[in-house]
Amino acid sequence: MEIPVTATGVPSAVLVRTGYTVSYNPDWRIPNWVAYELTRSEASAHGKREGGFEPDPEVGRSSAENNDYKGSGYSRGHMAPVGDMKWSRKAMRESFLLTNICPQDFDLNAGVWEDLESALRSRARKYGSIYIVCGPVVDSGYKTIGRKRVCVPGRFFKVVCWQERGDWRCKAFVFPNRKCGGTFHDYSTTVDQVESLTGHDFFHLLPDDVEHRIEAADTQGRW
DNA sequence: CGGCCCTAATTT
DNA sequence: AAATTAGGGCCG
Numbered sequence: 001m002e003i004p005v006t007a008t009g010v011p012s013a014v015l016v017r018t019g020y021t022v023s024y025n026p027d028w029r030i031p032n033w034v035a036y037e038l039t040r041s042e043a044s045a046h047g048k049r050e051g052g053f054e055p056d057p058e059v060g061r062s063s064a065e066n067n068d069y070k071g072s073g074y075s076r077g078h079m080a081p082v083g084d085m086k087w088s089r090k091a092m093r094e095s096f097l098l099t100n101i102c103p104q105d106f107d108l109n110a111g112v113w114e115d116l117e118s119a120l121r122s123r124a125r126k127y128g129s130i131y132i133v134c135g136p137v138v139d140s141g142y143k144t145i146g147r148k149r150v151c152v153p154g155r156f157f158k159v160v161c162w163q164e165r166g167d168w169r170c171k172a173f174v175f176p177n178r179k180c181g182g183t184f185h186d187y188s189t190t191v192d193q194v195e196s197l198t199g200h201d202f203f204h205l206l207p208d209d210v211e212h213r214i215e216a217a218d219t220q221g222r223w
Numbered sequence: 224c225g226g227c228c229c230t231a232a233t234t235t
Numbered sequence: 236a237a238a239t240t241a242g243g244g245c246c247g
Binding site: 078079083106109111 | 226228229
Protein backbone atom coordinates (compact mmCIF):
# COMPACT_ATOMS: atom_id res chain seq x y z
CA MET A 1 0.00 0.00 0.00
CA GLU A 2 2.70 2.49 0.92
CA ILE A 3 5.09 1.68 -1.92
CA PRO A 4 4.97 4.46 -4.55
CA VAL A 5 5.46 4.21 -8.28
CA THR A 6 8.79 5.97 -8.80
CA ALA A 7 8.96 8.82 -11.30
CA THR A 8 10.07 7.64 -14.73
CA GLY A 9 13.65 8.36 -15.69
CA VAL A 10 14.82 8.69 -12.10
CA PRO A 11 17.71 6.36 -11.11
CA SER A 12 16.44 3.98 -8.46
CA ALA A 13 17.75 1.01 -6.51
CA VAL A 14 14.99 -0.42 -4.35
CA LEU A 15 16.20 -1.84 -1.05
CA VAL A 16 13.94 -3.67 1.36
CA ARG A 17 14.86 -3.30 5.03
CA THR A 18 13.41 -4.63 8.22
CA GLY A 19 11.42 -1.51 8.95
CA TYR A 20 11.18 0.36 5.66
CA THR A 21 11.66 0.21 1.89
CA VAL A 22 13.86 2.76 0.13
CA SER A 23 14.26 3.80 -3.48
CA TYR A 24 17.87 4.95 -3.51
CA ASN A 25 19.15 7.40 -6.11
CA PRO A 26 22.83 6.56 -6.79
CA ASP A 27 23.37 9.83 -8.65
CA TRP A 28 22.04 12.00 -5.87
CA ARG A 29 23.42 9.78 -3.06
CA ILE A 30 20.13 10.20 -1.25
CA PRO A 31 16.80 8.34 -1.42
CA ASN A 32 14.08 9.18 -3.91
CA TRP A 33 11.59 8.06 -1.30
CA VAL A 34 11.34 5.96 1.84
CA ALA A 35 8.13 4.10 2.64
CA TYR A 36 6.84 2.00 5.53
CA GLU A 37 3.77 0.99 7.42
CA LEU A 38 3.72 2.13 11.02
CA THR A 39 1.54 -0.06 13.19
CA ARG A 40 0.05 0.70 16.57
CA SER A 41 2.40 -1.66 18.38
CA GLU A 42 5.47 -0.41 16.50
CA ALA A 43 4.61 3.18 17.37
CA SER A 44 4.21 2.17 21.01
CA ALA A 45 7.72 0.77 21.34
CA HIS A 46 10.30 2.79 23.17
CA GLY A 47 13.90 2.32 24.13
CA LYS A 48 17.33 3.78 23.82
CA ARG A 49 18.41 5.29 20.54
CA GLU A 50 21.02 2.85 19.34
CA GLY A 51 23.21 2.82 16.26
CA GLY A 52 25.46 5.06 14.24
CA PHE A 53 25.47 6.53 10.76
CA GLU A 54 27.32 4.38 8.24
CA PRO A 55 27.65 3.96 4.48
CA ASP A 56 25.32 1.37 2.97
CA PRO A 57 27.38 -1.63 1.81
CA GLU A 58 24.48 -2.79 -0.37
CA VAL A 59 25.03 0.02 -2.87
CA GLY A 60 28.83 -0.08 -2.86
CA ARG A 61 30.71 3.05 -3.95
CA SER A 62 27.57 4.96 -4.72
CA SER A 63 26.78 5.29 -1.02
CA ALA A 64 27.31 8.64 0.66
CA GLU A 65 29.89 8.64 3.43
CA ASN A 66 30.03 10.30 6.81
CA ASN A 67 32.87 12.52 5.62
CA ASP A 68 30.57 14.08 3.05
CA TYR A 69 28.37 15.45 5.81
CA LYS A 70 31.14 16.46 8.21
CA GLY A 71 31.44 20.22 8.39
CA SER A 72 28.93 20.62 5.57
CA GLY A 73 26.54 22.78 7.54
CA TYR A 74 23.82 20.14 7.20
CA SER A 75 22.72 17.41 9.56
CA ARG A 76 22.25 13.78 8.60
CA GLY A 77 18.48 13.69 8.59
CA HIS A 78 16.67 10.37 8.82
CA MET A 79 13.85 9.77 6.35
CA ALA A 80 12.57 6.64 8.14
CA PRO A 81 13.18 7.99 11.67
CA VAL A 82 14.86 6.05 14.47
CA GLY A 83 11.85 6.83 16.60
CA ASP A 84 9.65 4.71 14.33
CA MET A 85 12.05 1.76 14.42
CA LYS A 86 12.37 1.16 18.14
CA TRP A 87 10.38 -2.07 17.96
CA SER A 88 13.46 -3.83 16.54
CA ARG A 89 17.13 -3.30 17.20
CA LYS A 90 17.90 -4.41 13.67
CA ALA A 91 15.39 -1.97 12.20
CA MET A 92 16.87 0.76 14.36
CA ARG A 93 20.39 0.00 13.22
CA GLU A 94 19.34 -0.09 9.57
CA SER A 95 17.73 3.33 9.84
CA PHE A 96 21.23 4.80 10.20
CA LEU A 97 22.37 3.56 6.78
CA LEU A 98 23.22 6.60 4.70
CA THR A 99 20.83 5.42 1.98
CA ASN A 100 18.08 6.49 4.40
CA ILE A 101 19.63 9.89 5.07
CA CYS A 102 19.49 13.34 3.46
CA PRO A 103 21.40 16.56 4.13
CA GLN A 104 18.89 18.42 6.24
CA ASP A 105 18.89 21.77 7.97
CA PHE A 106 19.57 21.34 11.69
CA ASP A 107 16.63 23.35 12.88
CA LEU A 108 14.17 21.76 10.46
CA ASN A 109 15.36 18.33 11.61
CA ALA A 110 14.92 19.13 15.29
CA GLY A 111 11.87 21.33 14.68
CA VAL A 112 8.66 20.86 12.73
CA TRP A 113 10.00 17.77 10.92
CA GLU A 114 10.53 15.93 14.19
CA ASP A 115 7.27 17.33 15.48
CA LEU A 116 5.41 15.80 12.56
CA GLU A 117 7.11 12.44 13.08
CA SER A 118 6.02 12.46 16.68
CA ALA A 119 2.47 13.44 15.77
CA LEU A 120 2.27 10.56 13.29
CA ARG A 121 3.33 8.10 15.98
CA SER A 122 0.50 9.38 18.12
CA ARG A 123 -1.93 8.88 15.27
CA ALA A 124 -0.69 5.34 14.71
CA ARG A 125 -1.21 4.57 18.39
CA LYS A 126 -4.69 6.02 18.30
CA TYR A 127 -6.04 4.82 14.98
CA GLY A 128 -3.86 1.83 14.11
CA SER A 129 -1.67 1.39 11.05
CA ILE A 130 -0.71 4.38 8.98
CA TYR A 131 1.24 4.35 5.73
CA ILE A 132 4.09 6.83 5.48
CA VAL A 133 6.19 7.96 2.54
CA CYS A 134 8.76 10.74 2.69
CA GLY A 135 11.76 12.01 0.80
CA PRO A 136 13.40 14.95 -0.92
CA VAL A 137 12.17 17.42 -3.49
CA VAL A 138 15.19 18.10 -5.68
CA ASP A 139 15.35 21.21 -7.79
CA SER A 140 17.45 21.60 -10.91
CA GLY A 141 20.80 23.16 -10.10
CA TYR A 142 20.81 21.63 -6.62
CA LYS A 143 23.74 22.10 -4.26
CA THR A 144 25.99 19.22 -3.25
CA ILE A 145 28.20 18.49 -0.27
CA GLY A 146 31.33 16.41 0.15
CA ARG A 147 33.61 14.48 -2.14
CA LYS A 148 30.75 12.24 -3.20
CA ARG A 149 28.71 15.30 -4.18
CA VAL A 150 25.70 14.41 -2.06
CA CYS A 151 22.61 16.27 -3.23
CA VAL A 152 21.16 18.89 -0.88
CA PRO A 153 17.38 18.86 -1.40
CA GLY A 154 15.60 22.16 -1.55
CA ARG A 155 12.51 20.73 0.13
CA PHE A 156 11.20 17.59 1.83
CA PHE A 157 7.83 15.93 1.47
CA LYS A 158 5.88 13.60 3.70
CA VAL A 159 2.62 11.94 2.68
CA VAL A 160 0.55 9.61 4.83
CA CYS A 161 -2.67 7.67 4.49
CA TRP A 162 -4.73 5.59 6.87
CA GLN A 163 -8.17 4.15 7.41
CA GLU A 164 -10.46 5.93 9.82
CA ARG A 165 -13.94 4.59 10.54
CA GLY A 166 -13.88 2.75 7.26
CA ASP A 167 -12.85 5.73 5.17
CA TRP A 168 -9.45 6.27 3.64
CA ARG A 169 -7.83 9.55 4.53
CA CYS A 170 -4.52 11.14 3.65
CA LYS A 171 -2.42 14.15 4.42
CA ALA A 172 0.59 15.71 2.73
CA PHE A 173 3.29 18.17 3.74
CA VAL A 174 6.16 19.99 2.05
CA PHE A 175 8.87 21.79 4.02
CA PRO A 176 11.66 24.00 2.70
CA ASN A 177 15.10 22.76 3.76
CA ARG A 178 15.69 25.44 6.35
CA LYS A 179 14.40 26.49 9.73
CA CYS A 180 10.62 26.48 9.45
CA GLY A 181 8.55 28.68 11.70
CA GLY A 182 5.06 27.88 12.89
CA THR A 183 3.79 24.32 13.14
CA PHE A 184 3.76 21.48 10.62
CA HIS A 185 0.11 22.28 9.92
CA ASP A 186 1.32 25.44 8.22
CA TYR A 187 3.05 23.27 5.57
CA SER A 188 0.06 21.14 4.67
CA THR A 189 -0.67 20.54 1.00
CA THR A 190 -2.30 17.90 -1.20
CA VAL A 191 -0.91 14.53 -2.25
CA ASP A 192 -1.56 15.60 -5.83
CA GLN A 193 0.74 18.55 -5.34
CA VAL A 194 3.53 16.32 -4.01
CA GLU A 195 3.07 13.98 -6.95
CA SER A 196 3.41 16.95 -9.23
CA LEU A 197 6.60 18.09 -7.49
CA THR A 198 8.29 14.67 -7.38
CA GLY A 199 6.77 12.70 -10.24
CA HIS A 200 6.05 9.75 -7.93
CA ASP A 201 2.62 8.15 -7.74
CA PHE A 202 1.53 7.56 -4.15
CA PHE A 203 -0.97 5.03 -2.79
CA HIS A 204 -1.79 3.69 -6.24
CA LEU A 205 -3.35 0.56 -4.71
CA LEU A 206 -6.25 2.58 -3.41
CA PRO A 207 -9.44 2.18 -5.45
CA ASP A 208 -9.15 4.69 -8.27
CA ASP A 209 -12.15 6.77 -7.24
CA VAL A 210 -10.92 6.96 -3.65
CA GLU A 211 -7.38 7.84 -4.70
CA HIS A 212 -8.60 10.53 -7.03
CA ARG A 213 -10.87 12.06 -4.42
CA ILE A 214 -8.68 12.13 -1.33
CA GLU A 215 -5.40 13.01 -3.02
CA ALA A 216 -6.87 16.18 -4.43
CA ALA A 217 -8.36 17.29 -1.13
CA ASP A 218 -6.45 19.62 1.14
CA THR A 219 -7.33 18.17 4.52
CA GLN A 220 -5.79 20.91 6.61
CA GLY A 221 -7.32 20.92 10.05
CA ARG A 222 -9.07 17.60 9.52
CA TRP A 223 -7.32 14.77 11.34
C1' DC B 224 12.98 17.53 29.83
C1' DG B 225 13.69 14.27 25.82
C1' DG B 226 14.58 14.17 21.15
C1' DC B 227 17.06 15.73 16.82
C1' DC B 228 21.85 16.30 15.93
C1' DC B 229 27.17 17.92 16.29
C1' DT B 230 32.33 17.91 17.84
C1' DA B 231 36.26 16.81 20.55
C1' DA B 232 38.68 13.94 23.72
C1' DT B 233 39.69 9.61 25.35
C1' DT B 234 40.19 4.85 25.36
C1' DT B 235 41.04 0.39 23.27
C1' DA C 236 41.75 3.08 13.09
C1' DA C 237 37.80 2.29 15.63
C1' DA C 238 34.93 2.52 19.54
C1' DT C 239 33.41 4.86 23.56
C1' DT C 240 32.77 8.83 26.35
C1' DA C 241 31.93 13.61 27.41
C1' DG C 242 30.00 17.89 26.27
C1' DG C 243 27.39 21.31 23.29
C1' DG C 244 23.39 23.44 20.52
C1' DC C 245 18.75 23.69 19.07
C1' DC C 246 13.88 22.55 19.15
C1' DG C 247 9.08 22.11 21.23
